[in-house]
Amino acid sequence: MELTYLLLAISMLFALIATYIAIFEKNLVKAVIFSALQSISFALALYLLRAPDIVLVYLPITVGVYPAAILFLIRKTEEVEEV
Amino acid sequence: MRKDLVVAICLAIVIVIISYIVTLGGGLGPLFSDVRPLATVYLGTTFNTSNPIFTAMSPEAVTAIVWDYRGLDTLFETAVFYLAIIGSVAIYRGINEKLRISMGFGLSKIVKVVTKLLIPMNIAVATSIALHGHLTPGGGFQAGAAMAVIPMLLVVVFSRYFLLDIRLSKDLALTLRSIGLLGLALTLFTPVVIGLINGLNAYIMQNQAKINAPVSLPAFVGGSLISGSLIMYNVSEFLAVSFGFAILFILLSIEEGLVKDQMRGEGVEH
Numbered sequence: 338m339e340l341t342y343l344l345l346a347i348s349m350l351f352a353l354i355a356t357y358i359a360i361f362e363k364n365l366v367k368a369v370i371f372s373a374l375q376s377i378s379f380a381l382a383l384y385l386l387r388a389p390d391i392v393l394v395y396l397p398i399t400v401g402v403y404p405a406a407i408l409f410l411i412r413k414t415e416e417v418e419e420v
Numbered sequence: 421m422r423k424d425l426v427v428a429i430c431l432a433i434v435i436v437i438i439s440y441i442v443t444l445g446g447g448l449g450p451l452f453s454d455v456r457p458l459a460t461v462y463l464g465t466t467f468n469t470s471n472p473i474f475t476a477m478s479p480e481a482v483t484a485i486v487w488d489y490r491g492l493d494t495l496f497e498t499a500v501f502y503l504a505i506i507g508s509v510a511i512y513r514g515i516n517e518k519l520r521i522s523m524g525f526g527l528s529k530i531v532k533v534v535t536k537l538l539i540p541m542n543i544a545v546a547t548s549i550a551l552h553g554h555l556t557p558g559g560g561f562q563a564g565a566a567m568a569v570i571p572m573l574l575v576v577v578f579s580r581y582f583l584l585d586i587r588l589s590k591d592l593a594l595t596l597r598s599i600g601l602l603g604l605a606l607t608l609f610t611p612v613v614i615g616l617i618n619g620l621n622a623y624i625m626q627n628q629a630k631i632n633a634p635v636s637l638p639a640f641v642g643g644s645l646i647s648g649s650l651i652m653y654n655v656s657e658f659l660a661v662s663f664g665f666a667i668l669f670i671l672l673s674i675e676e677g678l679v680k681d682q683m684r685g686e687g688v689e690h
Contacts, residue, residue, distance in 0.1 A: 342443060342444075345443075346439065349435070349439065350435075353431065353432070353435055357428060357431065361424070389557035390482045390483075390557045390558065390559065390562065392557075393549060393557060393558050393562040393565075393566070394561055394562040394565050397565040397566045397568065397569050398565050401568070401569040401572060402565065402568055402569065402572060402665060405572045405576065405669070406668070406672065409672045409673065413676060
């Protein structure tokens with residue numbers, strides 16, 4: 338029980354850090370990779386919360402399909418965000 | 421830099437407070453210890469042979485809820501996904517994706533060999549998620565999403581011309597996707613047709629017999645559990661979702677120059 342809470346806390350903290358970097362990263366390709374890292378830790382958290390059905394759909398979509406679609410879009414625009 | 425630090429610390433404090441309230445503070449009730457009353461209702465009826473009026477004949481409660489208890493919800497979700505794919509097909513209308521304007525070489529040989537080894541495993545996993553969707557966690561959409569990774573890998577690793585070489589064109593993907601949707605529609609109306617033939621009352625999307633509608637789709641075939649309509653819905657949704665994503669990746673990977681040339685009306689000769 339305590340181990341579950343601990344792993345949950347670690348994975349969500351990792352997700353928070355990855356989200357923070359993804360938002361403030363100027364290079365969009367790196368931002369997509371950090372976003373995928375955030376998704377991996379969310380998948381772990383969902384598994385710990387006993388939702389294997391969601392994990393099965395969350396992993397391929399957020400780690401495979403969504404970064405690929407965003408990378409295709411980034412290739413059609415510019416790689417580095419200019420503010 | 422200092423501003424970033426302040427933002428990060430504020431975020432961390434908010435997260436700690438929220439997670440304390442949700443878990444140890446008991447804001448959502450005990451998270452892992454007991455089964456809530458709503459869950460008890462579903463767990464008591466999803467696979468219960470002693471109560472044939474209320475059961476869905478599937479030990480997987482999530483699939484039972486998705487395709488039996490709340491089947492119309494899932495049907496309209498599928499319709500939303502269908503419209504999204506149709507929208508992207510409409511944007512690319514009149515673009516011939518079979519023209520070649522460059523040589524596609526893809527990534528290095530190491531990546532290609534690893535991908536070749538991965539793809540049969542991926543197909544096996546996706547198919548088993550679809551066919552076991554009524555027994556273990558999984559189902560049609562999950563399997564379709566797992567399968568959708570394959571066209572994406574093929575496009576990235578082998579270039580989009582590889583898809584053309586194995587004849588997986590947009591039209592073929594659209595056809596297979598339509599077969600999936602047709603399977604959904606046929607399963608939807610099967611109980612009504614059986615009811616009409618036998619002169620019995622039946623509902624659309626009915627799986628097992630209800631009090632005033634005694635039509636029941638077979639839960640066991642040859643001694644193995646197939647949960648009536650659930651396996652049909654899972655397999656059809658698997659086809660529809662996996663080839664829906666395949667269409668998206670085929671369209672997204674068309675070179676921008678090719679699209680622009682064709683929109684200007686200049687044929688690219690090759």
